Amino acid sequence: MLRVGLTGDLGSGKSTVARMFAERGAVVFSSDEMGRRLMQPGQPVYTAIVEHFGGAVVAEDGSLDRRVLARLAFTEGRVEELNAIVHPAVIAEQARLIKGLARKHPDAMVIVESALLFTTKYGNSSHPWRDRFDRMVLVTAPEEQKIARFVERAAAGRLLDPQERAALEADARARLAMQTANEAHAAECLVIQNDGDLVTLLQRVGAVWRELCQVARFEP
Numbered sequence: 001m002l003r004v005g006l007t008g009d010l011g012s013g014k015s016t017v018a019r020m021f022a023e024r025g026a027v028v029f030s031s032d033e034m035g036r037r038l039m040q041p042g043q044p045v046y047t048a049i050v051e052h053f054g055g056a057v058v059a060e061d062g063s064l065d066r067r068v069l070a071r072l073a074f075t076e077g078r079v080e081e082l083n084a085i086v087h088p089a090v091i092a093e094q095a096r097l098i099k100g101l102a103r104k105h106p107d108a109m110v111i112v113e114s115a116l117l118f119t120t121k122y123g124n125s126s127h128p129w130r131d132r133f134d135r136m137v138l139v140t141a142p143e144e145q146k147i148a149r150f151v152e153r154a155a156a157g158r159l160l161d162p163q164e165r166a167a168l169e170a171d172a173r174a175r176l177a178m179q180t181a182n183e184a185h186a187a188e189c190l191v192i193q194n195d196g197d198l199v200t201l202l203q204r205v206g207a208v209w210r211e212l213c214q215v216a217r218f219e220p
């Protein structure tokens with residue numbers, strides 16, 4: 001089994017790249033999706049977040065209010081408090097799933113996608129990502145393109161008024177300010193530059209996929 005970490009800043013295109021790898025046969029775990037699942041009512045992570053941050057983070061329907069949490073995390077400087085609750089649970093769940101998969105499908109290519117693989121403090125050693133992954137893939141894009149993609153994805157086809165657009169851009173910049181480590185690790189990664197169209201991206205993903213298959217063949 002080859003364990004691949006797929007990282008890159010917000011809006012760089014990681015999830016898009018992850019889907020392209022999945023189409024080629026990789027098993028992909030999205031940390032954002034897993035985090036969201038573990039934050040559902042009834043989960044220990046949900047309970048811990050409500051106990052720590054108080055009832056103001058609970059929406060009317062009983063789920064966590066992600067806008068309130070995003071404000072606390074990215075505007076009010078409390079992101080580490082949230083990370084300390086969510087990250088250990090996500091990392092443990094990924095380790096559990098990967099262990100099960102290794103037993104059933106020892107030849108699988110597993111890809112774990114997250115913007116925070118290099119920065120999270122919650123692995124089991126001082127170099128958590130080295131222990132968790134055999135190879136790292138980094139997706140990069142110019143800063144303004146990352147912000148534009150984040151805004152367009154959040155708009156989901158709606159026309160934004162200038163205030164909404166400015167608020168989303170500020171949110172993107174605040175999150176990006178916490179993701180400065182990724183490109184500093186470029187030398188340790190297979191890098192996919194996502195500064196063109198989707199056809200170009202598909203070609204670049206194909207080249208990296210072939211490289212990963214070679215590694216898997218020679219380092220089983």
Ligand SMILES: CC(C)(COP(=O)(O)OP(=O)(O)OC[C@H]1O[C@@H](n2cnc3c(N)ncnc32)[C@H](O)[C@@H]1O)[C@@H](O)C(=O)NCCC(=O)NCCS
Nearest residue numbers: 010031032035066069070073079082083086090115175178
């Ligand atoms: C603050 C929360 C509720 C905001 O939710 P929201 O739906 O707006 O964003 P979502 O979770 O889809 O994340 C979108 C992007 O924001 C960025 N981001 C999310 N969490 C973080 C963080 N802790 N540090 C830096 N950037 C982050 C990433 O680029 C991510 O891909 C949520 O992001 C969260 O709980 N974050 C803390 C836990 C975490 O790190 N989750 C992500 C991986 S486990």
Ligand SMILES: Nc1ncnc2c1ncn2[C@@H]1O[C@H](COP(=O)(O)OP(=O)(O)OP(=O)(O)O)[C@@H](O)[C@H]1O
Nearest residue numbers: 009010011012013014015016149153196197198201
């Ligand atoms: N090369 C591209 N051409 C056009 N659109 C793109 C390209 N790459 C990504 N996108 C679009 O940009 C948006 C952000 O991409 P994606 O969700 O893959 O980024 P991400 O790195 O996973 O972001 P986040 O960390 O915020 O989850 C999506 O709407 C995606 O469809």
